[in-house]
Amino acid sequence: MSQVTSLSVKEWMSTVIKEEEVEKYLSGGRDFIDDEAIEALLRENASPDPKKVRDILAKSLNLERLEPHETATLLNVEDPGLWEEIFATAGEVKRRVYGDRIVTFAPLYCSNYCVNNCLYCGFRRDNQLQKRRQLTIEEVRREAEALVSLGHKRLIMVYGEHPLSDVDYIATTIQTVYETKVGNGEIRRVNVNAAPLDVARYKILKEVGIGTFQVFQETYHHETYRKVHPSGIKANYRWRLYALHRAQEAGIDDVAIGALFGLYHWKFEVMGLLYHTIDLEKHFGGVGPHTISFPRLEPAVNTPFVQETGYRVSDRDFKRLVAVIRLSVPYTGMIITAREPAHVRREVIPVGCTQTDASTRIGIGAYSERYSEQELERQQFQIGDPRSLDEVVRELAEMGYITSFCTADYRCGRTGKYFMDITKKGKIHHFCMPNAILTFKEYLLDYASEATREVGEKIIAQKLPELDERLKPVVREYLEKIEHGERDLRI
Amino acid sequence: MENGTYAFEAFPEGIDETLEWIARELKERYGVRAWFAEILGKRWSYRAGVGNEFPTPLEHILITPRLGMVVEGWEKIPEKDRSALLTFLRGYLTEDKAGGRETSP
Numbered sequence: 001m002s003q004v005t006s007l008s009v010k011e012w013m014s015t016v017i018k019e020e021e022v023e024k025y026l027s028g029g030r031d032f033i034d035d036e037a038i039e040a041l042l043r044e045n046a047s048p049d050p051k052k053v054r055d056i057l058a059k060s061l062n063l064e065r066l067e068p069h070e071t072a073t074l075l076n077v078e079d080p081g082l083w084e085e086i087f088a089t090a091g092e093v094k095r096r097v098y099g100d101r102i103v104t105f106a107p108l109y110c111s112n113y114c115v116n117n118c119l120y121c122g123f124r125r126d127n128q129l130q131k132r133r134q135l136t137i138e139e140v141r142r143e144a145e146a147l148v149s150l151g152h153k154r155l156i157m158v159y160g161e162h163p164l165s166d167v168d169y170i171a172t173t174i175q176t177v178y179e180t181k182v183g184n185g186e187i188r189r190v191n192v193n194a195a196p197l198d199v200a201r202y203k204i205l206k207e208v209g210i211g212t213f214q215v216f217q218e219t220y221h222h223e224t225y226r227k228v229h230p231s232g233i234k235a236n237y238r239w240r241l242y243a244l245h246r247a248q249e250a251g252i253d254d255v256a257i258g259a260l261f262g263l264y265h266w267k268f269e270v271m272g273l274l275y276h277t278i279d280l281e282k283h284f285g286g287v288g289p290h291t292i293s294f295p296r297l298e299p300a301v302n303t304p305f306v307q308e309t310g311y312r313v314s315d316r317d318f319k320r321l322v323a324v325i326r327l328s329v330p331y332t333g334m335i336i337t338a339r340e341p342a343h344v345r346r347e348v349i350p351v352g353c354t355q356t357d358a359s360t361r362i363g364i365g366a367y368s369e370r371y372s373e374q375e376l377e378r379q380q381f382q383i384g385d386p387r388s389l390d391e392v393v394r395e396l397a398e399m400g401y402i403t404s405f406c407t408a409d410y411r412c413g414r415t416g417k418y419f420m421d422i423t424k425k426g427k428i429h430h431f432c433m434p435n436a437i438l439t440f441k442e443y444l445l446d447y448a449s450e451a452t453r454e455v456g457e458k459i460i461a462q463k464l465p466e467l468d469e470r471l472k473p474v475v476r477e478y479l480e481k482i483e484h485g486e487r488d489l490r491i
Numbered sequence: 492m493e494n495g496t497y498a499f500e501a502f503p504e505g506i507d508e509t510l511e512w513i514a515r516e517l518k519e520r521y522g523v524r525a526w527f528a529e530i531l532g533k534r535w536s537y538r539a540g541v542g543n544e545f546p547t548p549l550e551h552i553l554i555t556p557r558l559g560m561v562v563e564g565w566e567k568i569p570e571k572d573r574s575a576l577l578t579f580l581r582g583y584l585t586e587d588k589a590g591g592r593e594t595s596p
Contacts, residue, residue: 188533412528412551425544468545
């Protein structure tokens with residue numbers, strides 16, 4: 001690491017932002033987040049009439065994206081009984097679009113060097129207690145082998161913003177993961193969580209066949225953003241806000257947004273996520289975010305901001321915000337992560353989540369080095385649910401969900417506009433549920449414990465009769481082939 | 492990808508419109524649904540064409556190392572027409588594109 005001096009870091013930082021790649025998306029010099037307009041919508045739609053709320057729920061059930069004033073209305077509901085209707089409807093919307101399946105993945109943190117100084121983040125530049133490390137290519141391979149051996153097929157690879165983990169490093173580490181095989185197992189889809197890039201650098205990432213590129217705005221509130229990002233590249237709000245516009249422009253057609261809940265008021269952030277969705281859809285032929293994430297702020301080493309923020313989100317409000325996001329963008333995937341403790345995940349998954357992680361370790365090198373305790377000085381934050389993949393899969397099955405390891409859409413051209421078009425029509429479950437069952441069966445045979453296999457086979461038997469009649473014969477045939485050793489069968 | 496320099500294969504200008512037209516023709520003439528995808532490692536990334544909203548048996552046809560076609564009902568197209576289509580597409584996609592390559596900064 002010694003070849004990167006503070007001078008060369010500064011030089012590198014000066015090459016990252018291309019203002020012209022932001023300005024082209026501005027309207028009258030303004031970005032698409034109008035703080036005052038959002039605050040006004042939240043004020044104007046206070047104490048909503050139950051009939052108005054139910055009309056909005058009906059619109060969501062019809063899989064139509066909500067308008068900002070409708071989302072503001074839902075956010076302002078106070079009546080607990082009406083919230084129960086909202087939760088039930090959110091769950092029903094998710095079932096209609098995706099079926100009873102949860103896609104599972106694991107995060108792989110590759111580097112915690114960072115040039116930014118985000119007050120809430122354990123990786124921030126000035127945090128002297130963070131042990132800095134970047135995985136070598138051989139270490140990435142070992143991490144991938146460890147994850148494949150657990151049964152994972154999807155990863156999200158995570159990188160700090162630093163010249164050491166620039167686009168060349170990101171591309172090389174992704175290729176390394178794709179090349180890694182252990183027995184029948186391999187990683188079939190790598191999603192990426194990294195700093196915003198310019199169009200030319202996104203094109204390099206596109207070349208290695210990434211799944212989704214994910215950038216969280218953290219907070220959409222301009223003033224709060226400025227306060228919590230005092231220096232570094234990330235201090236530029238608009239460079240980040242339009243990160244995924246540039247990714248789409250470069251041809252990466254699966255992009256993912258998110259907000260870090262706890263930096264500013266949760267209702268404002270939900271509105272920000274909706275406006276972000278609307279602007280992406282406006283510019284890219286209806287293709288908005290592939291997924292939306294809603295992490296809550298968690299403790300990190302030597303990071304007092306987390307305790308000091310006045311916007312911590314309670315478990316009650318967290319469930320509410322997840323349901324409102326589901327109803328606001330009925331067709332988009334929603335990710336709940338192991339930041340949340342098991343009891344929260346159990347409570348919140350049924351109101352609309354489509355993806356979750358499991359066997360999560362977020363320390364650099366944590367999978368292959370097999371340390372089981374969390375070590376905050378090499379983590380970005382503290383996770384709430386460190387359970388194994390097998391335990392999470394078993395619990396999801398007991399809750400009535402098939403755990404999906406499916407990556408079929410991405411490997412047969414059902415991406416971007418094609419994916420979004422069929423998802424908006426509520427037809428994607430015709431593909432999701434059969435492929436979820438097939439990949440789940442593979443997992444049960446190759447990786448599951450006896451107890452998980454038992455409950456897993458029961459849930460497959462329960463879900464098979466619910467498939468469309470036309471799909472049942474081929475799924476049954478494929479299940480038999482999987483029993484006899486064939487793998488990677490998909491429709 | 493070597494020494495930080497990346498060479499991207501450039502597609503002919505207007506390729507998506509051409510592929511859309513071919514997909515429409517296949518649907519109208521043979522009742523066959525087809526869509527085209529850019530091949531990026533393991534990813535087949537949608538470019539153009541008409542997919543189905545319901546799963547049916549699919550053929551993955553490699554046109555060049557960079558472009559694939561996914562087809563429902565490939566067998567409905569007469570052999571000579573299939574062959575002519577692939578010959579046309581391969582010629583169209585591999586014609587001289589001097590100057591069409593880009594490199595990273």
